[in-house]
Amino acid sequence: MSTDSITTLRQDLKAQIISHLNLEGRTVESIADDMPLFDEGLGLDSIDVLELIVLMDKHYGVRIADPKQGREVFQSVATMADHIQANR
Amino acid sequence: MQRGSSFASMEAMRILSTTIYRNGRFSVDGKELARSAGDLDHDLTKAWTAMEVELPRFVRMDRSSKLVSIAAAPFFAADGALSKYPKDRIGMVIMGTHGSMDTDQRYLDQLEAENHASPGLFVYTLPNIAMGELSIQHGLHGSGLCLLSDAPDIPQLHDACDILLHDHDMEAVICGWSNIFAGSAEATFMVVTAGKEGNWDNDELERIFNEHG
Numbered sequence: 419m420s421t422d423s424i425t426t427l428r429q430d431l432k433a434q435i436i437s438h439l440n441l442e443g444r445t446v447e448s449i450a451d452d453m454p455l456f457d458e459g460l461g462l463d464s465i466d467v468l469e470l471i472v473l474m475d476k477h478y479g480v481r482i483a484d485p486k487q488g489r490e491v492f493q494s495v496a497t498m499a500d501h502i503q504a505n506r
Numbered sequence: 507m508q509r510g511s512s513f514a515s516m517e518a519m520r521i522l523s524t525t526i527y528r529n530g531r532f533s534v535d536g537k538e539l540a541r542s543a544g545d546l547d548h549d550l551t552k553a554w555t556a557m558e559v560e561l562p563r564f565v566r567m568d569r570s571s572k573l574v575s576i577a578a579a580p581f582f583a584a585d586g587a588l589s590k591y592p593k594d595r596i597g598m599v600i601m602g603t604h605g606s607m608d609t610d611q612r613y614l615d616q617l618e619a620e621n622h623a624s625p626g627l628f629v630y631t632l633p634n635i636a637m638g639e640l641s642i643q644h645g646l647h648g649s650g651l652c653l654l655s656d657a658p659d660i661p662q663l664h665d666a667c668d669i670l671l672h673d674h675d676m677e678a679v680i681c682g683w684s685n686i687f688a689g690s691a692e693a694t695f696m697v698v699t700a701g702k703e704g705n706w707d708n709d710e711l712e713r714i715f716n717e718h719g
Contacts, residue, residue: 468625
């Protein structure tokens with residue numbers, strides 16, 4: 419996948435996250451590619467992880483079956499995009 | 507046993523503060539804080555915004571949790587009725603008719619329309635979840651009761667408060683009625699404590715809780 423494609427995927431992913439999780443006040447520009455999704459980063463919680471799993475399945479056709487894998491995948495938008503790119 | 511007669515103790519019940527949300531109007535101790543005549547989601551957001559409380563999670567809650575959060579928020583303000591009470595000595599008694607049916611219906615609608623439902627919606631499909639949201643927001647660790655009733659039952663609310671204050675050693679109780687369904691929302695919340703000089707008046711509370719429009 420080209421640099422342009424991964425950049426487009428990350429931007430699309432940010433927009434989907436904002437929409438699916440109803441992150442009012444957030445914009446695509448305000449989410450850095452490597453910003454942590456939890457705690458001091460985007461501040462997501464355990465319920466949001468479930469939403470992200472559904473989002474990846476429905477929108478990108480990529481399933482997360484192993485919880486250990488989820489820990490790696492949901493570190494940031496960049497790690498999510500990498501996982502989607504490698505598995506869809 | 508006569509209901510509403512402080513069967514658990516001889517101390518009287520004292521109401522420190524009251525909030526009322528009804529049809530887009532929100533008042534605290536008789537003073538109107540917000541008024542809105544849009545749809546329910548708009549009205550709830552406007553009432554919350556009027557209090558200028560920072561809570562990013564508010565927009566992601568279900569409507570029932572939003573209503574309960576709004577009705578209780580003034581009690582936790584710096585000068586609010588609960589500001590001086592320890593968080594583990596604040597109890598809750600919340601009564602309503604429809605429980606989580608507003609969210610249950612949205613969950614079913616989403617299942618039928620999209621063949622899947624949002625986990626973020628699913629977690630709100632229990633009547634007592636709004637009380638959990640309130641506990642998380644304010645760090646409450648006291649005892650709580652979630653009651654379903656066709657209409658506000660003032661004597662039962664009185665007895666429930668009495669039990670929490672005396673049997674469960676709570677110092678204050680958030681007591682009230684919260685009901686939301688089919689685009690309509692109403693909540694009447696009070697902070698109740700025990701003391702020698704009571705002001706709990708069943709007849710007056712019946713009037714306040716059952717006022718509509």
